[in-house]
Amino acid sequence: MHALWGWIALGAAAAVALAQLLRYPRQVIGWLFKSAVLGLLFIYAVNWVGQQFHFHLPLNPMTAFTAGFLGIPGLVALMALHLWLYT
Numbered sequence: 001m002h003a004l005w006g007w008i009a010l011g012a013a014a015a016v017a018l019a020q021l022l023r024y025p026r027q028v029i030g031w032l033f034k035s036a037v038l039g040l041l042f043i044y045a046v047n048w049v050g051q052q053f054h055f056h057l058p059l060n061p062m063t064a065f066t067a068g069f070l071g072i073p074g075l076v077a078l079m080a081l082h083l084w085l086y087t
Contacts, residue, residue, distance in 0.1 A: 032065075034068070035065060035068030035069050036061065036064045036065055036068050037068070038067070038068040039063070039064035039065055039066065039067035039068025039069070039074075039075075040059070040064045040067075040068070042067040042068070042071075042072075042075050043057050043059050043063055043064060043067055043075070043078075044059070046075065046079065047059070055079075055082075057078060057079065057082055058082075063078055066078060
């Protein structure tokens with residue numbers, strides 16, 4: 001039963017996101033682009049500092065959007081996930 005509520009919440013969030021995209025396409029696409037660029041800069045900074053410690057985060061659209069959308073906490077979560085999975 002709890003899984004059903006999760007799917008309902010996910011569907012509602014997707015419907016709201018789609019409605020916003022259809023109503024304000026330029027703002028939504030601009031916000032997504034800004035988030036991706038900000039995430040890219042965050043990951044680039046972590047990789048630049050991390051090369052001193054032999055640490056590297058992969059740079060791909062998923063990690064860039066995660067770091068850009070969630071900000072510093074998302075970047076820390078990506079780093080923790082990377083350390084947990086690959087060490």
